[in-house]
Amino acid sequence: MTHKTLVQIAKDLAAGKYSSREITQDIIADIKARDTVYNSFISLSEDLALGQADAADARIKVGNADILTGVPFAHKDLFCTQGHTTTAASKMLANFVPPYESTVGQRLLSAGAVCVGKTNMDEFAMGSSNESSFFGAVKNPWDLNAVPGGSSGGSAAAVAAGFVPAATGTDTGGSIRQPASFCNLTGIKPTYGRVSRFGIIAYASSLDQAGPMCQTAEDAAIMLNAMAGFDEQDSTSVQQETPDFTAELNLPLHGLKVGLPKEFFGPGLNPQVAECIMAAVKEIEKLGAQIIDISLPNLELSIPAYYVIAPSEASSNLSRFDGVRYGYRCDKPENLMDLYCRTRAEGFGTEVKRRIMVGTYALSEGYYDAYYVKAQRIRRLIKDDFARALSQVDVIMGPVAPTPAFDLGSNTKDPVAMYLEDIYTLSANMAGIPAMSAPAGFVNGRPVGLHIMGNYFAEAKLLNIAHQYQQVTDWHLQTPTSNSVPVSNQEKGA
Amino acid sequence: MSWEIVIGLEIHVQLATKSKLFSGAKAGFGAAPNTQTTLVDLGMPGALPVFNQEALRMAVAFGTAIDAEVCKHSVFARKNYFYPDSPKGYQTSQMDHPIVGLGHLDIQLEDRSIKRIGVTRAHLEEDAGKSLHEDYDGMTGIDLNRSSTPLLEIVSEPDMRNAKEAVAYMRKMHAIVTTIGISDGNMAEGSMRCDANVSIRPKGQEKLGTRAELKNINSFKFIERAINVEVERQIDILEDGGKIVQETRLYDSDKNETRPMRSKEEANDYRYFPCPDLLPIEIDDAYIDAIRQSLPELPDQRSARFVSQLGLSEYDASVLSASRTLADYFEAVVLVCNDAKLSANWVTGELSKYMNQHNVEIDQVPVTAVHLGQLINRIMDDTINSKGAKAVFDELWNQAGEVDAIIDANGLKQVSDIGAIEAMVDDVIASSPKQVQQYADAEVEKRGKMLGFFMGQVMKASKGSANPGQVNGLLKKKLDLLC
Numbered sequence: 001m002t003h004k005t006l007v008q009i010a011k012d013l014a015a016g017k018y019s020s021r022e023i024t025q026d027i028i029a030d031i032k033a034r035d036t037v038y039n040s041f042i043s044l045s046e047d048l049a050l051g052q053a054d055a056a057d058a059r060i061k062v063g064n065a066d067i068l069t070g071v072p073f074a075h076k077d078l079f080c081t082q083g084h085t086t087t088a089a090s091k092m093l094a095n096f097v098p099p100y101e102s103t104v105g106q107r108l109l110s111a112g113a114v115c116v117g118k119t120n121m122d123e124f125a126m127g128s129s130n131e132s133s134f135f136g137a138v139k140n141p142w143d144l145n146a147v148p149g150g151s152s153g154g155s156a157a158a159v160a161a162g163f164v165p166a167a168t169g170t171d172t173g174g175s176i177r178q179p180a181s182f183c184n185l186t187g188i189k190p191t192y193g194r195v196s197r198f199g200i201i202a203y204a205s206s207l208d209q210a211g212p213m214c215q216t217a218e219d220a221a222i223m224l225n226a227m228a229g230f231d232e233q234d235s236t237s238v239q240q241e242t243p244d245f246t247a248e249l250n251l252p253l254h255g256l257k258v259g260l261p262k263e264f265f266g267p268g269l270n271p272q273v274a275e276c277i278m279a280a281v282k283e284i285e286k287l288g289a290q291i292i293d294i295s296l297p298n299l300e301l302s303i304p305a306y307y308v309i310a311p312s313e314a315s316s317n318l319s320r321f322d323g324v325r326y327g328y329r330c331d332k333p334e335n336l337m338d339l340y341c342r343t344r345a346e347g348f349g350t351e352v353k354r355r356i357m358v359g360t361y362a363l364s365e366g367y368y369d370a371y372y373v374k375a376q377r378i379r380r381l382i383k384d385d386f387a388r389a390l391s392q393v394d395v396i397m398g399p400v401a402p403t404p405a406f407d408l409g410s411n412t413k414d415p416v417a418m419y420l421e422d423i424y425t426l427s428a429n430m431a432g433i434p435a436m437s438a439p440a441g442f443v444n445g446r447p448v449g450l451h452i453m454g455n456y457f458a459e460a461k462l463l464n465i466a467h468q469y470q471q472v473t474d475w476h477l478q479t480p481t482s483n484s485v486p487v488s489n490q491e492k493g494a
Numbered sequence: 495m496s497w498e499i500v501i502g503l504e505i506h507v508q509l510a511t512k513s514k515l516f517s518g519a520k521a522g523f524g525a526a527p528n529t530q531t532t533l534v535d536l537g538m539p540g541a542l543p544v545f546n547q548e549a550l551r552m553a554v555a556f557g558t559a560i561d562a563e564v565c566k567h568s569v570f571a572r573k574n575y576f577y578p579d580s581p582k583g584y585q586t587s588q589m590d591h592p593i594v595g596l597g598h599l600d601i602q603l604e605d606r607s608i609k610r611i612g613v614t615r616a617h618l619e620e621d622a623g624k625s626l627h628e629d630y631d632g633m634t635g636i637d638l639n640r641s642s643t644p645l646l647e648i649v650s651e652p653d654m655r656n657a658k659e660a661v662a663y664m665r666k667m668h669a670i671v672t673t674i675g676i677s678d679g680n681m682a683e684g685s686m687r688c689d690a691n692v693s694i695r696p697k698g699q700e701k702l703g704t705r706a707e708l709k710n711i712n713s714f715k716f717i718e719r720a721i722n723v724e725v726e727r728q729i730d731i732l733e734d735g736g737k738i739v740q741e742t743r744l745y746d747s748d749k750n751e752t753r754p755m756r757s758k759e760e761a762n763d764y765r766y767f768p769c770p771d772l773l774p775i776e777i778d779d780a781y782i783d784a785i786r787q788s789l790p791e792l793p794d795q796r797s798a799r800f801v802s803q804l805g806l807s808e809y810d811a812s813v814l815s816a817s818r819t820l821a822d823y824f825e826a827v828v829l830v831c832n833d834a835k836l837s838a839n840w841v842t843g844e845l846s847k848y849m850n851q852h853n854v855e856i857d858q859v860p861v862t863a864v865h866l867g868q869l870i871n872r873i874m875d876d877t878i879n880s881k882g883a884k885a886v887f888d889e890l891w892n893q894a895g896e897v898d899a900i901i902d903a904n905g906l907k908q909v910s911d912i913g914a915i916e917a918m919v920d921d922v923i924a925s926s927p928k929q930v931q932q933y934a935d936a937e938v939e940k941r942g943k944m945l946g947f948f949m950g951q952v953m954k955a956s957k958g959s960a961n962p963g964q965v966n967g968l969l970k971k972k973l974d975l976l977c
Contacts (some may be wrong), residue, residue: 319583
C-alpha cells in the first residue's frame, strides 16, 4: 500500500479495488507500526478519519465522488481541525481542541479527502529542521541521522515514509520547499493570497502561505485545486478565479525561458547539490527551454530582512497565547503578571522565545525605523528584483537549500547557521511569488530538490514544468525503501 | 498667580454598525457575557479579521461632516499590550495613517461668540472587552461582547480653555455624530465617552504644562466637574511648589475627585506596526463625494435654517440645534402649533428649566413634543392663559395625560365669557371700597400701577382662569367711571 500516488489511490477507489475505510485503516495501522521510528505524526484522528472514510465510500457508491473523495492525507498540526487537537507542536497548545476547521481543511473535507492525523513540525512553524517541536525531532526517512527539514518536517517525513500520498504544509520562509527538497517530494508554496490562511495558526501573517506536499507534480496540482480559492474570512486572500492547476500539466516546454540567478550558485552552495541542479536544468533545456543567466542582487539581504519581519509579526501574533482563554496555563499563578510570565516562559520553547524577543526588540520605540521599516524597504527591493527578472524570463531555477539534509543536532547550537539554510527560499515569501521544489537527485543518499519560482499566480506553469521534468526523470519515484542506496546523479545520467 | 487652563479631548464614539469592526458578531449592548462573540473576537488561533465596510462609510461621513481631510490611504496598525480583556494581545487601531486628518469644529461660548476648535485626527479602532471584578468570588470575569466593536476616536487640538468649552465641544460632537447617524450617542451605555487631557500654565506662558489624562468620562456633567476638580488639584500642587506628574487619572463622581489609575504597565511601549492581516484602506474621490452628498442637514445648517426660515434669533437657533434630539423635538412642536417663536420660548424656557431641575436629557423628558404643541395651541386660541399653561405643563411633566383633559380637570380654562368676568369685577370693586377710594384719589398716571391689586383679586376669584386682557379692560373702564 505504501508510496502509492494520490492519483493511483483515486483510481483504485474508483475501481473498487478497496474502500476508503480499508485504506484508511491500513494507513493508520501502518503509522502506528512504523512511525515510532520517524515521529512524523503528533496525533492520529482515527475516529474522525473513519467517519470521513465511510462518508467518502458512500459518495463513491452513488457516483458523487471528487478525485480526492476517500483519499487519505495528513495535516500539518498548524491547521485547526474541528474537534481534534491542534498543537502547533507547542506545549502551549498541547491540549487545544479547536471548535472550528481551517478553510483549507474544510475545502479538503468537502472534496471528500480523509484526514488521518496531524503531522509534526517545528514549534509554531519556527525552524528549518523540525528539531524545535515540543513533541520531539522528526527523522528523515531517507537517512535516520538526517533532519527532514522544517518547519513542515512531519508532513514531509509522513509522505516520504509512504504513510500518506499527500500532506498539507505551510511555507513562511521555505517550510514547504526545504523539507520537500530534503525528503524527495514535490511541494509548492502558492502565490501569497492564493490559499486562505483562515484557521491556520499564524506565524508571520504577511509571509505565511499553505500548500501541498506530494510525490508528484500531478498530485500536488490536484491537492492545490482543492486547497486554493478566495475566502472572505481572510482579507489577504485574493479575489481571483482559481484555475484548474492540472490543466497545463501536459503542455510542452518549448520556448520556456528559464533564468538562473548567479546569486543562487555562489560559494555557499554545496558543489554536489550544484551538480544535481545543473543536471536538472540541462534536462529541462533538452525539453525545449532556453537558459538565461540573470541576477537577483538583493538576495543576500533577504536573510536579515526576513529575520526582522517574521519575528516582528510573530511577536504580535503569539501574544494571544497568554494562559487566559485556552491552551497552557502555569500552575497557581500569584497574580496577572505571574500568570503571563510563567505561562509563556513554560509554554513556549527556546526558538519561539528567541523570535518573540527579536521581534519585540525590532518593534520597540527607537528601534522600529532602524529594523522594521528598513527591513520593509529591503522587502520592496527584493520584490523589484523579481519583477525585473521575471520580465526577462518565465521562471527562475536554482537550489532549494545550500546542502542536502544535514545531520540531526548539527545546527541546533547555532541559530544563525540554521537561518542561513533559508537563503534561497526566503525571497519568494518576501516577494509573495509562487515557488516549488521538485526531486532532482541525491547526494550521498540524501535527496536534492530543484527550486522553481515564477510570477504571481503562475502556479500552473510551475507545476507544468515539474510534471514535464517528471515525465523524463524518475527521481520522484525513488522511495527510501525502493533501493537501499539511491543512485547518484552521475551514475544515473550515465 | 493667574493660570490658564489647556484642555484637549479624545472622544470615543461607538459606531452604530450592525456587526463588529472585524467580525460578523452583533455589536450591541446588554447581552449575557460572551454571547456576542466569534472566533475573531475571542482571539482564537488562526482567526482572522475582516474589515466592516459600514464602519468605513461612517468614519468618512464624520470626516466630511466636520469638513476634515478624509485620507484616501489609511492603514490599520496593531497596538500591542497584554491585558485579559484584550484577547489577541493587541488592539487593532490606526496610527500613522488615520482615516480622517485635520479638521475643525465651531462651538458657541457663553458670551454667544463662536470659537473654532481644531480636530487633529479621527481614526478607527476596535474596542476591548470588559473585565468584571464583582460577582466572581475574588476572581475576575472576562466579557468579550464588546471586543472588536467599532470605535471612532476623535482627537482634538489642545484648544479649549475651560471646562465649559470642553462641554460645548463634546455636545457639538454629540450633535454631529447623532445627526449623521453614525452613533446612538448613548453616553450612559458608553457609546460616547471621552478622555480629557488637562494642564495648566501661568497666563502668558507659551510652553504647555504637564498634563494629566482623565480617562473614560461618560456624561457632559462629569466632563465639566472632572476638569474643574482636576484644575483645582493642579493649581494647589503648583502653588504649593509641587510638580504635576504626567499620568492617567480617573474621575470619581461620588467623591468628586480625580485619582491616579492603577497603571497597566510601568512604561507602555505599544510597538505599533501595520497589521499584516488587513489590507490598507484605499478609497477615491467618488466614494468620498457620494458620502458627502448623502449627509443629512448638519447642526450648523439647521441653525441657519431656524434663523432664515423660522425667524428665530441666532442665539435661540444655535441653542436649539445644539443637539439633534433637541432640534427634532423643537421642530415637532412647531409642526403641531405652527408658531416657531412660541415653541422656541417654551423649549428653551420652561422645558429647559424642568430638564435642569430634574437632571434629565431631552430624550428622557416626559412631555411629548405633540403635547407641548397642543399646549401652545391652547395658549394661542385663548383657551388658557400663560399661568394656566404652566400648570398644564407641570401636570404633563409629572403624570401623563391629554392637554384638554388636564385643562378641564383642573378648571384651568380661561374665562372669556364677558358677563361672568363683569360679575367678578363688580364683586371685587364692591368689596374693596377703601382701595377704590385710594384709586380715585391717586394721580391719573399712578393709577395703572394700582390696577394690579384689583387684577389680582379678580384672577384669584376666577382661580386664575379669567382672560387677563378682558379683566384688565373691564376694571379700567369701571374704575374710571367711579372716579
